[in-house]
Amino acid sequence: MTPGPARSAQWQCIRGPLAGRKTDAAALRLMKQGGYSVPNTSKGTLYRGRQGMWSWVAHRVTGIAIFFFLLVHVLDTALVRVSPEAYNHVIATYKNPIMGLGEAGLVAAIVYHAFNGLRIILIDFWKNGAKNQKAMLWGVLILWVIAVVPFLVRHLAIVFGGH
Amino acid sequence: MATPLKTRIAVPRSRDNSVDGIKYNRSGSKRNNFEMFAWLYMRVSGVLLIVLIFGHLFVNLMMGDGVHAIDFGFVGGKWANPFWQTWDLIMLWLAMIHGTNGVRTVIDDYAEKDRTRFWLKTLLFLASGFILLVGTLVIFTFSPCPTGADPSLVPSFCPAP
Numbered sequence: 001m002t003p004g005p006a007r008s009a010q011w012q013c014i015r016g017p018l019a020g021r022k023t024d025a026a027a028l029r030l031m032k033q034g035g036y037s038v039p040n041t042s043k044g045t046l047y048r049g050r051q052g053m054w055s056w057v058a059h060r061v062t063g064i065a066i067f068f069f070l071l072v073h074v075l076d077t078a079l080v081r082v083s084p085e086a087y088n089h090v091i092a093t094y095k096n097p098i099m100g101l102g103e104a105g106l107v108a109a110i111v112y113h114a115f116n117g118l119r120i121i122l123i124d125f126w127k128n129g130a131k132n133q134k135a136m137l138w139g140v141l142i143l144w145v146i147a148v149v150p151f152l153v154r155h156l157a158i159v160f161g162g163h
Numbered sequence: 164m165a166t167p168l169k170t171r172i173a174v175p176r177s178r179d180n181s182v183d184g185i186k187y188n189r190s191g192s193k194r195n196n197f198e199m200f201a202w203l204y205m206r207v208s209g210v211l212l213i214v215l216i217f218g219h220l221f222v223n224l225m226m227g228d229g230v231h232a233i234d235f236g237f238v239g240g241k242w243a244n245p246f247w248q249t250w251d252l253i254m255l256w257l258a259m260i261h262g263t264n265g266v267r268t269v270i271d272d273y274a275e276k277d278r279t280r281f282w283l284k285t286l287l288f289l290a291s292g293f294i295l296l297v298g299t300l301v302i303f304t305f306s307p308c309p310t311g312a313d314p315s316l317v318p319s320f321c322p323a324p
C-alpha cells in the first residue's frame with residue numbers, strides 16, 4: 001500500500017472487546033455525529049459495556065458453539081457412507097427429548113448469531129449503522145423472537161409429540 | 164479524515180517510508196491484505212449463510228415430520244438431487260471457513276503466548292481441513308442405494324434387490 005490517508009477498513013483492534021473488529025470507521029463516524037459518549041464514563045462506547053458489549057459476547061459465544069456443533073454434525077452425517085444402519089442408529093439419538101431441547105437451543109443460538117451478524121454488517125457498511133446500533137439490537141431481538149417462537153412450538157411438538 | 168498513520172516521532176525502523184518529512188512506518192508495502200479479505204469474507208459468507216442455513220433448518224426440521232423424518236432414506240433422497248448436493252457443499256465450505264476464521268480470531272484474542280497460539284491454531288486448521296475433506300468426500304461419493312443394504316432403509320426410488 002502506498003503511503004497516504006489510511007483506509008479506515010484496515011484498522012483492526014487486537015485487544016479488548018473490539019478485538020478482531022475493524023469498525024473504527026463506524027466508531028469515528030459516530031464520534032463526528034456527536035452521538036458518541038466520552039470514554040471513561042460509565043456509559044461506555046460502541047463495544048465496551050452495556051448492550052454493545054453484551055451483544056458482542058453473545059455473538060462470540062454462539063459462534064464458537066455453532067462451530068463445534070458443525071464439526072460433530074459433519075461427522076455424524078458422514079455415517080451415511082458407513083451403512084444405513086450406522087447412520088439411523090446415531091441419528092435416532094437426535095430424536096430423544098433431551099437432544100430435542102439441545103437442538104432447540106442450537107437453533108436459537110444460530111438465529112441470534114445470524115441476525116446480530118446482519119447488525120454487525122450494517123454497523124460496518126451502512127453510514128448510519130453505528131448511530132443506530134442500539135435500535136438495531138432491539139430489531140435483532142424482536143426478529144429473534146419472531147423466528148424462534150414458531151420454530152419452538154413446531155419443533156417441540158414434533159419432539160414431544162412422539163411417533 | 165487526517166490519517167492517524169502519520170507520525171512525527173522518529174522511531175528507528177529497518178525500513179522507513181517518508182514522504183514530505185513525515186514517516187509512514189506502519190503500512191510497509193510488504194504487508195498484505197489478508198486480514199482485510201478475512202474481514203470481508205466474514206460478512207459476505209455471513210449473508211449467504213443466512214439463506215443456506217435457514218433453508219437447511221426449515222427443510223430438515225420444520226417440513227413433514229421434522230426431526231423424526233431424518234434417516235438414511237431422507238438423506239439419500241436429498242442427495243440424489245444435484246440441487247441439494249450443491250446446496251450442502253456450498254454451505255459446508257462457507258460455514259467451515261467462516262467458523263474457522265472466527266475461532267482463529269478468538270484464539271488470537273485470548274492465547275497470549277506465541278507457542279500456545281501457534282499450537283491452538285495448528286490444531287484448529289488441521290481439524291477444519293479434516294472435516295472439510297470428510298464432508299466433501301461424503302457429498303460426492305455417497306450412494307443412496309448401497310448394494311446389499313436392507314431394502315426397508317434405503318430411499319423408495321432404489322431398485323428392488
Ligand code: HEM
Pocket residue numbers: 020021022056059060062063064066067070110113114115117118120121202205206208209210212213216258259261262263264265266268269
Ligand atoms: C447464519 C449466518 C451467519 C452470519 C450472518 C454470521 C455473521 C458473522 C459476522 C458478521 C461475524 C463478525 C466477524 C468480525 O467481527 O470480523 C461473525 C463472527 C463469527 N462467526 Fe458467524 N455468521 C453466521 C454463521 C456462522 C456459523 C454457521 C458459524 C460456525 C460454523 C459461525 C461462527 C462464527 C465465529 C466463531 C465468529 C467469531 C466471533 C468473534 O470473533 O467474536 N458463524 N459471524
